[in-house]
Amino acid sequence: xxxxxxxxxxxxxxxxxxxxxxxxxxxxxxxxxxxxxxxxxxxxxxxxxxxxxxxxxxxxxxxxxxxxxxxxxxxxxxxxxxxxxxxxxxxxxxxxxxxxxxxxxxxxxxxxxx
Amino acid sequence: xxxxxxxxxxxxxxxxxxxxxxxxxxxxxxxxxxxxxxxxxxxxxxxxxxxxxxxxxxxxxxxxxxxxxxxxxxxxxxxxxxxxxxxxxxxxxxxxxxxxxxxxxxxxxxxxxxxx
Numbered sequence: 438x439x440x441x442x443x444x445x446x447x448x449x450x451x452x453x454x455x456x457x458x459x460x461x462x463x464x465x466x467x468x469x470x471x472x473x474x475x476x477x478x479x480x481x482x483x484x485x486x487x488x489x490x491x492x493x494x495x496x497x498x499x500x501x502x503x504x505x506x507x508x509x510x511x512x513x514x515x516x517x518x519x520x521x522x523x524x525x526x527x528x529x530x531x532x533x534x535x536x537x538x539x540x541x542x543x544x545x546x547x548x549x550x551x
Numbered sequence: 552x553x554x555x556x557x558x559x560x561x562x563x564x565x566x567x568x569x570x571x572x573x574x575x576x577x578x579x580x581x582x583x584x585x586x587x588x589x590x591x592x593x594x595x596x597x598x599x600x601x602x603x604x605x606x607x608x609x610x611x612x613x614x615x616x617x618x619x620x621x622x623x624x625x626x627x628x629x630x631x632x633x634x635x636x637x638x639x640x641x642x643x644x645x646x647x648x649x650x651x652x653x654x655x656x657x658x659x660x661x662x663x664x665x666x667x
Contacts, residue, residue: 470655477560477659478659478660479555479557479642479644479657479658479659479660480596480642480655480657481657482654482655482656485654495654496654496656525594527596529596539598539601540596540598540655542595542596544593544594544595545594545595
């Protein structure tokens with residue numbers, strides 16, 4: 438099993454450009470998450486999806502949109518990138534809610550917005 | 552809102568010795584879960600240990616153990632017989648146990664250096 442995969446691993450964007458970060462899991466998990474990690478900060482939740490067809494805002498959703506395409510895939514879109522969105526982005530999944538089951542993380546995407 | 556505080560931005564330990572990383576949290580919930588995650592230079596997030604708040608017994612996983620003090624809202628991680636491979640960022644995290652509480656709230660992390 439590949440676990441949680443993310444593409445791309447690295448990306449450089451200019452301010453105002455758009456892009457979609459892709460995430461897929463092959464563990465048949467119901468819940469999926471997007472986090473961002475900034476220097477000196479822990480991970481902060483952007484959006485999550487408790488099950489296929491549902492999405493909810495996390496702590497820092499502004500400037501992002503998400504799509505739970507199917508049970509396996511959960512994408513994160515930046516419609517108009519800003520330098521403040523320079524960060525490392527992690528996707529994660531779990532069987533159910535975080536309180537019961539371990540979250541499995543992808544390897545991360547390092548995004549730089551110039 | 553729940554918050555997680557790690558007051559030690561950096562810690563160091565000699566190989567084979569013991570180190571304790573601190574974590575405090577704030578919540579009004581009575582039932583919740585606490586976690587320690589390790590992030591080595593590879594950036595991969597790895598679950599180290601988990602504690603259910605309703606359990607009085609401290610969780611242990613091999614060389615890793617926690618000191619969970621519910622009244623004090625404290626959740627420290629003890630690493631015994633430290634190894635070079637333990638060098639990493641360590642994040643404390645909280646999750647509520649109410650229905651719909653999907654979120655993990657992370658502290659800012661502690662960078663652990665292991666000296667040979």
